[in-house]
Amino acid sequence: MTDIRRTVLWVVFTMSLVLLWDGWQKHNGHPSMFSPPAAKPVAAAGSAAQAGVPATAGQAAGATAVPGAPLAAKSEKLTITTDVLTVTLDTQGGDVTRVELPKYLHSPEPGLFDPLLQAVGLKDKPKVEPTPIVLLDAASQSYKAQTGLVGTRGEQLPTHNTLMTVTTPERKLADGANELLVRLESAEVGGVTYVKTYSFKRGDYVIGVKHEVINKGAAALTPQVYVQLVRDGVAGPGGTAFTGTFTGPAIYTDKNKFQKFEFSDLAKGKAEHEKTANDGWVAMVQHYFASAWLHNDAAPREFFVNKLKGAVPEQFAVGMVFTLPQLAPGATATKLDQLFVGPQEENKLAALAPGLELVKDYGIFAILAKPLFWLLEKLHSILGNWGWAIIALVVLLKIAFYWLNASAYKSMAKMKAVGPKIQEMRERLKDKPQQMQQEMMKIYREEKVNPIGGCLPIFLQMPFFMGLYWVLLSTVEMRGAPWLGWITDLSVKDPYFILPLLMTASSLFQVWLNPTPPDPMQAKMMWIMPLAFSFMFFIFPSGLVLYWLVNNILSIAQQWYINKKLGVQN
Numbered sequence: 001m002t003d004i005r006r007t008v009l010w011v012v013f014t015m016s017l018v019l020l021w022d023g024w025q026k027h028n029g030h031p032s033m034f035s036p037p038a039a040k041p042v043a044a045a046g047s048a049a050q051a052g053v054p055a056t057a058g059q060a061a062g063a064t065a066v067p068g069a070p071l072a073a074k075s076e077k078l079t080i081t082t083d084v085l086t087v088t089l090d091t092q093g094g095d096v097t098r099v100e101l102p103k104y105l106h107s108p109e110p111g112l113f114d115p116l117l118q119a120v121g122l123k124d125k126p127k128v129e130p131t132p133i134v135l136l137d138a139a140s141q142s143y144k145a146q147t148g149l150v151g152t153r154g155e156q157l158p159t160h161n162t163l164m165t166v167t168t169p170e171r172k173l174a175d176g177a178n179e180l181l182v183r184l185e186s187a188e189v190g191g192v193t194y195v196k197t198y199s200f201k202r203g204d205y206v207i208g209v210k211h212e213v214i215n216k217g218a219a220a221l222t223p224q225v226y227v228q229l230v231r232d233g234v235a236g237p238g239g240t241a242f243t244g245t246f247t248g249p250a251i252y253t254d255k256n257k258f259q260k261f262e263f264s265d266l267a268k269g270k271a272e273h274e275k276t277a278n279d280g281w282v283a284m285v286q287h288y289f290a291s292a293w294l295h296n297d298a299a300p301r302e303f304f305v306n307k308l309k310g311a312v313p314e315q316f317a318v319g320m321v322f323t324l325p326q327l328a329p330g331a332t333a334t335k336l337d338q339l340f341v342g343p344q345e346e347n348k349l350a351a352l353a354p355g356l357e358l359v360k361d362y363g364i365f366a367i368l369a370k371p372l373f374w375l376l377e378k379l380h381s382i383l384g385n386w387g388w389a390i391i392a393l394v395v396l397l398k399i400a401f402y403w404l405n406a407s408a409y410k411s412m413a414k415m416k417a418v419g420p421k422i423q424e425m426r427e428r429l430k431d432k433p434q435q436m437q438q439e440m441m442k443i444y445r446e447e448k449v450n451p452i453g454g455c456l457p458i459f460l461q462m463p464f465f466m467g468l469y470w471v472l473l474s475t476v477e478m479r480g481a482p483w484l485g486w487i488t489d490l491s492v493k494d495p496y497f498i499l500p501l502l503m504t505a506s507s508l509f510q511v512w513l514n515p516t517p518p519d520p521m522q523a524k525m526m527w528i529m530p531l532a533f534s535f536m537f538f539i540f541p542s543g544l545v546l547y548w549l550v551n552n553i554l555s556i557a558q559q560w561y562i563n564k565k566l567g568v569q570n
Helices: 002-027 114-119 263-267 346-352 363-383 386-400 402-417 419-428 433-447 456-474 498-513 520-537 542-565
Strands: 077-081 086-090 095-106 131-137 144-151 164-166 179-186 192-201 206-215 223-232 248-253 257-260 281-285 289-294 301-307 315-323 332-343
Touching: 077 179, 095 289, 095 332, 131 289, 131 332, 144 192, 144 206, 144 332, 206 223, 223 281, 223 289, 223 332, 248 263, 248 301, 248 315, 263 301, 281 315, 332 346, 363 386, 363 456, 386 402, 386 456, 386 542, 402 542, 419 433, 456 542, 498 520, 498 542
Parallel strands: none
Antiparallel strands: 077 086, 086 095, 095 131, 095 144, 144 223, 164 179, 179 192, 192 206, 206 332, 223 315, 248 257, 248 281, 281 289, 289 332, 301 315
């Protein structure tokens, strides 16, 4: 039995080291040992097969390019500026091809030991100005928002490949103004003119999009408006070196709720989703940020999500198709949509559209993470600092689980108390393993010790602490939020490793407080494993390390108190 436990421990320890090393490799931009490296972007061939929309109603939406829609010979890039968005519009189809978020800045993260080397004067600190986060970027990620028209009978109508003309002069939201309108109008294609008007509002990450379809032909037609988000399949930055966050498309309907799709599944054609509904939205999700096409009015729509055929590099599209009423010659149809491009601020997202807050990825612990985030936010509103709010939340959790933890620590204290007796018995019966097991169980019965009593209460609490872990990992409000002194951003690693070193020390102190395993090999493993696992805390976001450190300190205090109360020598 002892040999089996020893083997299991070594297997767990070895696999942990392998996973740690693999995570470290991915953190530094190297390919994972368990998956092929992502394909590097390659310049696209000069073809129209770069975006997917339905050719006609009823066909596989998003699977192919619009037939017969030649690329515009030359287009103009328009830069639209508001207080919270810097948007690039391309007059080819009126695409949104780039969005910067000036309120959210990015600074290149220094090397692992750069801050320490700079602190002692061995390395100069580079002068790097922070730059705005770029969410949509057609140049580097093929990431863009597109709209256009298709005909139900295969008519050639203006699409995202049709050249449009800007008919409004304004490019910047003026001081004192609350709204900026940018109007683009297409040439006549198939007897139809397509007018698209973007509406930008002060302090708003939602861009209004008004579609006007003018039938200048001699015959009636039934046009369809499509909206879609297109991007490559390379996951954006997010999570930690060991815990990735979701990047990819998502669809929401009231019937099937939130569905997200891995790029790898889309590449294999495995994505199953509801094709039609009277409600819902589509989105592209990544760590902290998202883009989404919203249409909250009840109206029939078709959904599509898939890999684009012929696109180089590999690209994926998610979108919706709306069928407009039949247009008589000379008639005009109007439709309103919204394009959200911004941070995953949970409460604001919930107010924009039903279920939109679900783009904030809590993983499998969402049912626990959501109330924990609510509590964390309430604490932040009282304390005014996310670092102190984290500490207060951990304190409240420890209070809530005090008696459960007390049961575990009492069990461990009793185990430590009988440790010398167990050790003496093992030495005496080391050549008689069967008798040793019987004698050990007898000692446990006499001393009323449950060997697993210290594990079960902690095991029951793990889902709550994992839920809190995901809250801290996915909350954009932590981004750039300071705590104390040298911790100027809770979403990045501690530059001087003070918190990770304290975390390591607290983990080792906990090992010392716990009962020593009777097996010498297990005893050594108990000391080695905290050191091995502490490696990850050196590159974890400091908010996460703060959370674990405070939890350790409170656990140590409670266990120390119980040991003293039971008369167990520490």
